[in-house]
Amino acid sequence: GAVVSQHPSRVICKSGTSVKIECRSLDFQATTMFWYRQFPKQSLMLMATSNEGSKATYEQGVEKDKFLINHASLTLSTLTVTSAHPEDSSFYICSAGSGQHGGELFFGEGSRLTVL
Amino acid sequence: GNSVTQMEGPVTLSEEAFLTINCTYTATGYPSLFWYVQYPGEGLQLLLKATKADDKGSNKGFEATYRKETTSFHLEKGSVQVSDSAVYFCALSDPPGNQFYFGTGTSLTVIP
Numbered sequence: 424g425a426v427v428s429q430h431p432s433r434v435i436c437k438s439g440t441s442v443k444i445e446c447r448s449l450d451f452q453a454t455t456m457f458w459y460r461q462f463p464k465q466s467l468m469l470m471a472t473s474n475e476g477s478k479a480t481y482e483q484g485v486e487k488d489k490f491l492i493n494h495a496s497l498t499l500s501t502l503t504v505t506s507a508h509p510e511d512s513s514f515y516i517c518s519a520g521s522g523q524h525g526g527e528l529f530f531g532e533g534s535r536l537t538v539l
Numbered sequence: 540g541n542s543v544t545q546m547e548g549p550v551t552l553s554e555e556a557f558l559t560i561n562c563t564y565t566a567t568g569y570p571s572l573f574w575y576v577q578y579p580g581e582g583l584q585l586l587l588k589a590t591k592a593d594d595k596g597s598n599k600g601f602e603a604t605y606r607k608e609t610t611s612f613h614l615e616k617g618s619v620q621v622s623d624s625a626v627y628f629c630a631l632s633d634p635p636g637n638q639f640y641f642g643t644g645t646s647l648t649v650i651p
Contacts, residue, residue, distance in 0.1 A: 429582070457639070466628065466643040467583075516582050518639075520632075527573065528632065528639050533582040 425451045427519050429531025436507055437539055444502045444534045446517030452497035453519035457528070458490075461514040473500040507538040541566050545629045545642025552619055552649050560614040560645045562603075562629035570633035572596075572605050572612040577626045577644070586614075586627070619649045 426449040436442050446456055454475045459467040471492050472480040479492035489511075491503040500519075504511050517531045546561040564570065571590045575583040587596030589605035589612065596603050601616045612629060629642040 467641050469638070472638065518583075527571075527585055527588060528630075529585075530575070530583040533580075535580075 425449075425519075425529045427453075427517065427529045427531045429517055429534055431534060432532055433535045433537075435537045435539065438508055439506055441503055441505045442507055442536060444504075444515055444517075444536075446500045446502070446519070446531050448498045448519045448529075451519075453500075454497060456494060456500040456517055456519045458492060458500075458502050459516045459518065461516060461533075467516065470502075475500075504536065507536070509538045512536055512538045541570070541631060541633050541640045543629050543631055543640050543642040546645050548626075548644070549646040549648060552647070554621055554649055554651050555618045556649075558614070558616040558619045558623075558647070560627055560629075560647070562612045562614065562642060564610050564612065564629075564631050564640075566610075566631055566633045568633045570631040572603070573630045573632070573639075574601070574603055574612070574614050575628040575630060575641075577628065579625070583628065619647070621649045621651055623647060624649050 428447045430445045456473040458470045460470050461467050469482050470485045473492045473494040475494045481487045494500040516533045518528045520528050542565050544563045573588045574586040576586045577583050587598040589596040592607035594605045603612050603614045626644045626646045628644045630639050632639050
C-alpha cells in the first residue's frame, strides 16, 4: 500500500509558540489530504481538508487562523498550530488517498502535541 | 447523509475468545467500507476493507462482510490474542476516495 509519513511524532512546546506538523505522501501524489484531531479515548475529528494549490476547507468549529494548513505540493501538507495553548494538546493525524486503492485512506503515524 | 454507528466499548475478552464488533452505516451512495486499527500511541492502520456488496474483507484472522441489505460491516475474529488489544474504527468512504466517515471507535483489551 501507499505510505504517508508524518513528522514530528512528538513535540512539546511552550504556550504561545507555533508548531508545524508535516504530512508527506512518500510514494504517491495526493491532491487531497485530511487532518484529524483525536482526543484521549475519542474518535477522530476531521479538522480540515487540505487541497493542493488552493485553500483548505475547514470543518465547522475549527479556527482557520489557529490551525493553518498549507498544501504546497502533491506530496506535502503542513498543519501549523499558531500561538499554541494547553487546550491544543492533542494527537493530530493526517491522511491521504491515492485514488488507486479502492478508496482506501492512508494515515500518517500521528503527532502528539503537548503544550506546556 | 453518511454516518457510521459502531458498537460501544470498551470490550474486554480473554485470550482465544470470539470477537464481534458491530458496525452499521448509512450512506447516500455506494460506499467502500473499512476497518482500521489503532495501537496505543500510533496512527491508524488499515485492517481490512470491502468495496461492494457481499465482499468479505479479511486480514490477520479478522473478517468483515459487506452486507448491503442490513447496511452492516461487523468485524469478527474467531480467537483473539493479547496483541489484538487496540482501538478499532469502522469507516466508510462515499464515494470511494472521498471524505471518510468514522465510527466512534471500540477499545478492545485482551487479557491472558
